[in-house]
Amino acid sequence: MKIYIKNMACESCKVVVKEALEELNLHPVKIELGEAVIKEEINTEKKKKLNTIIKKVGLEIIESKGGILIEKIKNYCQEYIDIKKPVKINLSDFLTEKLDLDYNYLSNAFSEVTSSTIINYTNLLKMEKAKEMILFEEYNFSEIARQLNFSSLSAFSTQFKKVTGFSPTHFKNLKEKRRKAIQELNEDLEQKNH
Known part of the structure; x- marks a missing residue:
């Protein structure tokens, strides 16, 4: 079952x-x-x-059949993003192939239930993945853009700023500032204890 x-x-x-x-x-x-x-x-x-x-x-x-379909779309969007090598198929064709349903039907069903588009949802997933990659410092920005199937670093940076409100560089610097603040806090604590 x-x-x-x-x-x-x-x-x-x-x-x-x-x-x-x-x-x-x-x-x-x-x-x-x-x-x-x-x-x-x-x-x-x-x-x-x-x-x-x-x-x-x-x-x-x-x-519900509608709920099941929406979850399948979400899971396939995640699968699409997690593909390690450059994707030679666009998202709409990928979903059509995986679900054996017309993309317009999938898109309309998704929008009705979630009040968002599949593309919007996928971009949000991509930006969460990008934030994770930036925080773990495994890749530079160009590699992140390539892994997330953006046509260029500029397209990636524009989308990142649109979703997060920060440029990738600014986001990375915020992380480093937080890290330094914690280190400074620990140093302050040590000084007070001596």
């Missing part, structure tokens, strides 16, 4: 769902972002218990 789950966005979500299923003596066959396949049918009581357990971490079982 397949169970659709809202808000699954990372590997730790999969672990939470797996543990919750096992706690209820259900046997997961496969767990992907947005869905879990179990060996047995699940009764209403166990479904409620599962929902209660996973709601504690912000996940939720979804049963």
Whole structure:
């Protein structure tokens, strides 16, 4: 049986769902972002218990076809962003291929439910990924732009500023200022203790 789950966005979500299923003596066959396949049918009581357990971490079982479709779109948008090599297919074609549905239909359904566009949502995901990459300093700005499939560093910088209100450089400097402030705070504390 397949169970659709809202808000699954990372590997730790999969672990939470797996543990919750096992706690209820259900046997997961496969767990992907947005869905879990179990060996047995699940009764209403166990479904409620599962929902209660996973709601504690912000996940939720979804049963409406529209809700399931929106979660699939979100998960495929995340998958699209997480592709490590440069993507040779645009997002609309990627979603059409993955979901076997017309992009206009997907776009309209997404906008109706979320009051946002798929492109807007994907850009927000990209900027969260960009912030993470900047904070962990694994890549320079050009590499980040390339990994997130922006046509140029300029396009990346423009989108970053539009979403965050800061240029990538300013955002990086804010992080460094916060780090220095914490170090200074610790130094001040040490001086007071001596």
